[in-house]
Amino acid sequence: xxxxxxxxxxxxxxxxxxxxxxxxxxxxxxxxxxxxxxxxxxxxxxxxxxxxxxxxxxxxxxxxxxxxxxxxxxxxxxxxxxxxxxxxxxxxxxxxxxxxxxxxxxxxxxxxxxxxxxxxxxxxxxxxxxxxxxxxxxxxxxxxxxxxxxxxxxxxxxxxxxxxxxxxxxxxxxxxxxxxxxxxxxxxxxxxxxxxxxxxxxxxxxxxxxxxxxxxxxxxxxxxxxxxxxxxxxxxxxxxxxxxxxxxxxxxxxxxxxxxxxxxxxxxxxxxxxxxxxxxxxxxxxxxxxxxxxxxxxxxxxxxxxxxxxxxxxxxxxxxxxxxx
Amino acid sequence: xxxxxxxxxxxxxxxxxxxxxxxxxxxxxxxxxxxxxxxxxxxxxxxxxxxxxxxxxxxxxxxxxxxxxxxxxxxxxxxxxxxxxxxxxxxxxxxxxxxxxxxxxxxxxxxxxxxxxxxxxxxxxxxxxxxxxxxxxxxxxxxxxxxxxxxxxxxxxxxxxxxxxxxxxxxxxxxxxxxxxxxxxxxxxxxxxxxxxxxxxxxxxxxxxxxxxxxxxxxxxxxxxxxxxxxxxxxxxxxxxxxxxxxxxxxxxxxxxxxxxxxxxxxxxxxxxxxxxxxxxxxxxxxxxxxxxxxxxxxxxxxxxxxxxxxxxxxxxxxxxxxxxxxxxxxxxxxxxxxxxxxxxxxxxxxxxxxxxxxxxxxxxxxxxxxxxxxxxxxxxxxxxxxxxxxxxxxx
Amino acid sequence: xxxxxxxxxxxxxxxxxxxxxxxxxxxxxxxxxxxxxxxxxxxxxxxxxxxxxxxxxxxxxxxxxxxxxxxxxxxxxxxxxxxxxxxxxxxxxxxxxxxxxxxxxxxxxxxxxxx
Numbered sequence: 074x075x076x077x078x079x080x081x082x083x084x085x086x087x088x089x090x091x092x093x094x095x096x097x098x099x100x101x102x103x104x105x106x107x108x109x110x111x112x113x114x115x116x117x118x119x120x121x122x123x124x125x126x127x128x129x130x131x132x133x134x135x136x137x138x139x140x141x142x143x144x145x146x147x148x149x150x151x152x153x154x155x156x157x158x159x160x161x162x163x164x165x166x167x168x169x170x171x172x173x174x175x176x177x178x179x180x181x182x183x184x185x186x187x188x189x190x191x192x193x194x195x196x197x198x199x200x201x202x203x204x205x206x207x208x209x210x211x212x213x214x215x216x217x218x219x220x221x222x223x224x225x226x227x228x229x230x231x232x233x234x235x236x237x238x239x240x241x242x243x244x245x246x247x248x249x250x251x252x253x254x255x256x257x258x259x260x261x262x263x264x265x266x267x268x269x270x271x272x273x274x275x276x277x278x279x280x281x282x283x284x285x286x287x288x289x290x291x292x293x294x295x296x297x298x299x300x301x302x303x304x305x306x307x308x309x310x311x312x313x314x315x316x317x318x319x320x321x322x323x324x325x326x327x328x329x330x331x332x333x334x335x336x337x338x339x340x341x342x343x344x345x346x347x348x349x350x351x352x353x354x355x356x357x358x359x360x361x362x363x364x365x366x367x368x369x370x371x372x373x374x375x376x377x378x379x380x381x382x383x384x385x386x387x388x389x390x391x392x393x394x395x396x397x398x
Numbered sequence: 399x400x401x402x403x404x405x406x407x408x409x410x411x412x413x414x415x416x417x418x419x420x421x422x423x424x425x426x427x428x429x430x431x432x433x434x435x436x437x438x439x440x441x442x443x444x445x446x447x448x449x450x451x452x453x454x455x456x457x458x459x460x461x462x463x464x465x466x467x468x469x470x471x472x473x474x475x476x477x478x479x480x481x482x483x484x485x486x487x488x489x490x491x492x493x494x495x496x497x498x499x500x501x502x503x504x505x506x507x508x509x510x511x512x513x514x515x516x517x518x519x520x521x522x523x524x525x526x527x528x529x530x531x532x533x534x535x536x537x538x539x540x541x542x543x544x545x546x547x548x549x550x551x552x553x554x555x556x557x558x559x560x561x562x563x564x565x566x567x568x569x570x571x572x573x574x575x576x577x578x579x580x581x582x583x584x585x586x587x588x589x590x591x592x593x594x595x596x597x598x599x600x601x602x603x604x605x606x607x608x609x610x611x612x613x614x615x616x617x618x619x620x621x622x623x624x625x626x627x628x629x630x631x632x633x634x635x636x637x638x639x640x641x642x643x644x645x646x647x648x649x650x651x652x653x654x655x656x657x658x659x660x661x662x663x664x665x666x667x668x669x670x671x672x673x674x675x676x677x678x679x680x681x682x683x684x685x686x687x688x689x690x691x692x693x694x695x696x697x698x699x700x701x702x703x704x705x706x707x708x709x710x711x712x713x714x715x716x717x718x719x720x721x722x723x724x725x726x727x728x729x730x731x732x733x734x735x736x737x738x739x740x741x742x743x744x745x746x747x748x749x750x751x752x753x754x755x756x757x758x759x760x761x762x763x764x765x766x767x768x769x770x771x772x773x774x775x776x777x778x779x780x781x782x783x784x785x786x787x788x789x790x791x792x793x794x
Numbered sequence: 795x796x797x798x799x800x801x802x803x804x805x806x807x808x809x810x811x812x813x814x815x816x817x818x819x820x821x822x823x824x825x826x827x828x829x830x831x832x833x834x835x836x837x838x839x840x841x842x843x844x845x846x847x848x849x850x851x852x853x854x855x856x857x858x859x860x861x862x863x864x865x866x867x868x869x870x871x872x873x874x875x876x877x878x879x880x881x882x883x884x885x886x887x888x889x890x891x892x893x894x895x896x897x898x899x900x901x902x903x904x905x906x907x908x909x
Contacts, residue, residue: 089848100874101824107878111855139608143826149598152607157462164466167450204455281852315879497814596816603819
């Protein structure tokens with residue numbers, strides 16, 4: 074059967090100075106001012122370099138990037154449906170395996186990278202993503218998480234936090250908190266059920282060198298890898314465009330986001346504060362949470378407190394489902 | 399040297415794919431097409447075929463894997479049946495619009511309900527407007543031959559379109575027949591390696607499928623439409639070359655059976671042609687001048703060939719084997735195409751349609767005789783009384 | 795789109811789409827989407843105060859800040875900066891300030907005609 078072809082051996086960037094000045098995700102795209110996912114895209118592209126093939130399932134990072142028959146990518150890029158990034162990546166990887174084996178492609182296996190939003194990763198795109206992870210294709214799946222279907226006008230997704238006001242979860246008399254559900258845990262979905270996966274990480278655009286190194290580490294692994302990247306969205310979360318990085322940092326400081334790596338069953342944590350700040354500070358900076366009462370914020374704090382007991386590792390969380398009373 | 403084997407349509411398709419040297423295969427089980435993948439998986443496991451065999455997690459993934467592989471420059475092969483074909487519907491237009499000539503084998507199956515395994519063409523006929531080449535084989539030999547020919551046609555630089563290579567479930571896919579398996583060397587001479595003009599290759603980067611200006615929409619649609627206008631010529635060449643290389647005798651678009659002096663013809667696609675030939679023989683014995691015309695390509699629809707052929711007769715009856723609920727002719731799809739093709743012919747023959755071969759039902763000789771009764775009358779009157787006859791139910 | 799179709803159907807240049815809508819990739823920037831005209835304020839750097847920490851380079855979503863390694867100073871790309879001011883916000887020594895775009899002569903890239 075198929076012999077594995079040579080994969081990447083990318084060097085870690087030790088400091089900001091070692092981050093390449095060269096761009097692969099080029100200036101000239103229609104993303105919003107201060108767009109978190111665009112920043113994520115830029116950093117991921119610096120990590121991969123040009124020997125890469127990127128797949129863009131439908132979402133902000135497709136629609137706002139390719140408008141009007143032009144594109145901002147210096148490496149090969151292909152649109153996929155929001156449903157099938159993982160499957161198209163599987164097909165490309167399988168094709169390269171056989172083309173290299175038969176001597177029809179002379180280089181080594183390119184970095185095959187899916188840049189999927191939260192919907193394209195763990196909602197409508199979950200099946201294809203899981204298929205790619207299960208089958209062990211040598212490709213990287215990146216979930217740039219802006220916590221909503223932002224491209225279509227900020228609708229709730231499984232990554233949208235409890236209490237967020239989205240255009241599908243508007244707060245009202247009957248449903249005062251807006252979004253009533255707690256989010257899916259993307260990394261645990263991948264870690265929990267895919268024996269071919271050896272590396273999963275979370276990253277934040279507020280820590281670019283760490284983000285770049287995690288992407289490179291993921292690419293250096295043979296087989297499928299998953300990196301979940303927190304990418305604040307000024308338009309959807311309703312904060313000032315200049316605060317994208319500040320909001321992302323605050324998420325780390327309050328425990329709303331935890332940076333960790335999972336390598337062959339071992340967890341390591343990065344950027345853990347000595348003491349977590351209350352989540353209220355994070356929530357109050359974003360208009361999407363403006364309607365919440367103290368009781369709602371306390372519910373969120375309880376959820377985060379439980380999660381932080383063992384970040385990344387599943388623990389029983391005090392979450393009430395919508396059908397429980 | 400070609401060798402002869404006794405194969406059902408599924409195995410025959412698998413041999414066709416192997417001889418075409420497919421490089422990426424994506425599978426998902428659904429009856430009846432599953433047999434193709436079972437055969438191919440054996441060929442890969444035994445090392446007879448060097449290909450990546452990817453177990454898709456559904457038909458949607460199968461087609462996605464296939465067009466992804468095609469985008470990377472590999473010859474890709476997949477397949478499905480029934481609701482599997484419709485589940486993948488989202489992926490057909492991206493493959494055709496991206497001009498990625500992967501091939502999908504179809505062994506038809508009725509959609510649910512009725513919830514049975516039988517053949518009916520509605521599954522893939524629902525996808526006929528997505529920009530894929532499509533047509534039916536009538537027996538296992540033609541399945542193998544079409545598999546190879548479709549790659550040749552679809553990958554031609556003038557075409558670059560994906561293909562539905564169809565056969566009726568069970569009637570063709572599961573009934574064995576004699577199949578002449580060509581020599582690999584002869585196939586290699588006929589079918590050159592796939593050369594994607596715009597692969598996803600880091601050494602010559604491209605962007606596939608960006609958003610466009612709305613005004614550019616018609617121009618891009620025109621491009622796909624134009625490819626279909628250019629395709630018939632490529633089909634003619636590919637079929638002629640195939641006949642020459644392998645000693646076959648295919649007409650590119652239509653099989654005509656006992657049509658020289660026929661008063662009326664049955665017009666159909668696929669495996670029911672085999673029963674139709676028997677029915678025509680028996681009707682001839684009774685002095686009824688029946689004939690049969692079988693369509694080999696639904697897309698591109700061979701308008702001129704159909705008009706030229708059918709205008710010779712006094713009446714035409716389409717045997718639908720698919721449904722178009724609420725359509726102009728209140729029954730199936732084939733009649734729409736046939737009537738349109740005949741519209742500009744002076745004094746066209748009357749055309750009616752027969753709803754038969756649905757839900758896996760066998761179109762029996764008795765049913766052909768009842769259709770013949772309708773068509774004999776139509777040929778005599780020079781008109782039809784109904785657009786559609788539900789065979790066995792409508793009084794004739 | 796192939797030349798043959800364009801000639802046959804008389805398709806004007808701005809509507810010509812390449813085969814399968816597959817575009818050759820850009821190398822340095824995407825001139826098809828100039829965004830400098832979105833800006834109402836402009837980040838202005840004080841090179842004297844700048845410590846070359848590279849925060850502006852790292853955090854710009856539009857890749858408009860780069861280090862000129864020869865001159866040892868930051869350079870800014872006016873054609874694409876949308877004026878989000880993440881750079882100003884993340885500068886640890888406050889050497890980037892926001893200046894109203896109207897202060898600059900011909901600063902804003904104006905559209906030739908309104909929408």
